Amino acid sequence: MTELGRCLRPGDSPDARALAAAATELCAGVPRRRCGTWVWYPWSGRLVHLLPAEGFRLVRTDRNRDKITRVQQQAPLGRRIGVLGLSVGNSAALTCVMEGVGGSFRLADFDRLGPSNLNRLRAGVHDLGVEKTVLCARQMYEIDPYLDIEIYRDGVTPGDRRGVLRRTSRRGTGPADRGMRHPVGQVRGPGTRA
Secondary structure (H helix, E strand, O other): OHHHHHHHOOOOOOOHHHHHHHHHHHOOOOOHHHOOEEEEEOOOOEEEEEOOHHHHHHHHOHHHOOOOOHHHHHHHHOOEEEEEOOOOHHHHHHHHHHHOOOOEEEEEOOOEOOHHHOOOOOOOHHHOOOEHHHHHHHHHHHHOOOOEEEEEOOOOOOOOOOOOOOOOOOOOOOHHHHOOOOOOOOOOOOOOOO
């Protein structure tokens, strides 16, 4: 909350008391432990308390403000991005998420992580055997749990080619959108839409 207060007043140098007051104001009377979103990551057993989506993304991309205005940041966030092949594509997808480019992603790959992939993917030996789509989606959700991610575990088949980027989403599928009652999939990986 205090970092959000700083983002909303970029030219100020507030003291601790002013930041605490700003955090209380941002919660609008709701106790801080109930303000925001609790996100459950079943693959790592972590429960994280975050700001709501808009505030979270504002803070997360605040250091981009000297490169691009907040208004300009909204356009790329609304884009749907398809990444086909997640050996080298994993890095591209993660870079887009880190920069705040794309709020909706379609990931396609038929392969699982093997030892020979460890020279191209940011992953550890504990990830061996995990589907590349699942691995990439997990990494993306750990940066921004409010993303809408759809995975294609069989890669892109001839029947999928046209539909991968045309399918529309009515709501997000990230862990923050599912809440505690609907965590993002089982330990094997994030949930997918049928």
